[in-house]
Amino acid sequence: MKLMPTVTETGRLISILIGLSLVLSTLEMMIPKPVPFFRLGLSNLPLVLSLRLLKTRDIFILALAKVFLQAMLYGTLFSYIFVFSFSGTLLSVCLMVLALRLFKNNISFIGISLLGALAFNSAQLFAAYFILLGKSVFLVAPFFYLAGIVSSVILGYVVERFYRESQWLRLLEAQGFGQEVP
Template structure:
């Protein structure tokens, strides 16, 4: 792919990811804790991973956290570091599942697991481990469930994109 095309694609997918993150923020949560999210903004990140490469997915993932923090005014505060830890761990887990040759839903699951693990580590370190541990069972179950759902959605989008070409 030409370099210009790559930059354009990253731009489009990053803004798509931002829109999804915003939609998720304003939607009323139906999960047991309002802090839990379905992870709709992971769909564009997974699309970037498969349409481009891991490097571009890293740009989209960290770019999303950066832009969201600038848009909603929490840049370089505590919550920003929690989010960026989630993004970094999610990318590490995506890289790991690429290395292990996992399928798309499984990669999505690993990504959501990594995201939650990163946030768990930062929250545990700063607010106390017993508080973070209280949420761990729920985090595991929900990241498996919604990671798979998001993975299947991305897979069906990717098959449709491939047929069009």
């Protein structure tokens, strides 16, 4: 049984995920950061979830929309923060998509999310190395990676639970989303 979601349905799902991502990132802004750069990364939850729901092209649309809309909301579009978030998101999405296509069902969202965080942090470190801080970024790298690892495992666990238990996702699957991992 091969059921393909229609264009309208796909568009709707992408919009919902973008909206969810923006709401979550706004929620996260309210939580004070104990350490600079330590974020839970809640806004990446829809993005990680979409990896098993959408086609590769649509995942990238979602990622780009998230980055640009977030930057517009917080007024960081023309600042160096945007370079960090853009490069980080793009690299991590590439790696996560690749990992999922390669390992298929032999990897859970926890592993995927962890790989994404590693890519995200690496991209940000190198962006910071080239534009902002120079060699001294590598002094914060261990803390940076550790924060990313911890938060991404938590996030991956949440997504995995959601993916297994959500009734909404069963409905989407009935519409044909995530039937084949292309």
